[in-house]
Amino acid sequence: MEFSKTKIKICPRCKRSFSCQQEEGCWCSKLKFSKEILEKIRAAYSDCLCEYCLKGLLISSHSKNDQLPL
Template identity: 40%
Template sequence: MSIREEKKICPLCGQDNNCQHGQGGCWCDTVKFPKYILDLIPNDKRGKACICKSCLEKYQK
């Protein structure tokens, strides 16, 4: 998997994260990710891709 493809995969669920960085803005630019959700990301995947909206909603509950 290329780095470009890896950036489109949610590090929590492995699905498309719908990231639009570099293409006029991303949905995740307007939300706050709580630290406890970011802490769920495996160390080897941190800082490489956005968490998807579904995981954000799932883990906020």
């Protein structure tokens, strides 16, 4: 019997609940961040962010402004 690794978490940035499938297989593994941006996000937050926040940060990271709205 295999148990689902999906967890319900609260996003530390926006406080929304979301499902996290932990590591490979999770929706977030399909988002591509630069190493530098990923390090900034990890330094700012101690846990996973929701899809809404991560996609917003991804869009912001592609703008001309180097400041991420963490």
